[in-house]
Amino acid sequence: MNARHMLSAMIKGVAAILVAIIISSLILSLLLRFTSLTEVSLKWVTTGLSFLSLFIGGFLSGKKGKEKGMMLGIGTALLFSLFVFLVQYLGYQTTFTSTQYLYHGIFLLLCMLGAIMGVNISSHK
Numbered sequence: 001m002n003a004r005h006m007l008s009a010m011i012k013g014v015a016a017i018l019v020a021i022i023i024s025s026l027i028l029s030l031l032l033r034f035t036s037l038t039e040v041s042l043k044w045v046t047t048g049l050s051f052l053s054l055f056i057g058g059f060l061s062g063k064k065g066k067e068k069g070m071m072l073g074i075g076t077a078l079l080f081s082l083f084v085f086l087v088q089y090l091g092y093q094t095t096f097t098s099t100q101y102l103y104h105g106i107f108l109l110l111c112m113l114g115a116i117m118g119v120n121i122s123s124h125k
Helices: 003-034 043-065 069-092 098-123
Strands: none
Touching: 003 043, 003 069, 043 069, 043 098, 069 098
């Protein structure tokens, strides 16, 4: 697999992550607006949806790449973390906290797992 194909698969994975996050944010914001739910009550739901989004993005990057799932998962998670860091640093002038490092470590593991599963599912066809 050449580097261009791997990068293309990783970018598609990151795009899928961002789309999943935007859709879940829209749904959660509508729930907050039109129900009596509060942000505190949806904290674990938000965390679970972000974990699911990274798993799906890794899965799609592995499925598109068709080999080297661990590398695709690591690359996809690192691209996403770089994007988040740049938005946070350039937009809000803050860096990652220790809690965010923990979350991004979990994102890395879930994205790797998703990419490995995506490669395995795509290779059996």
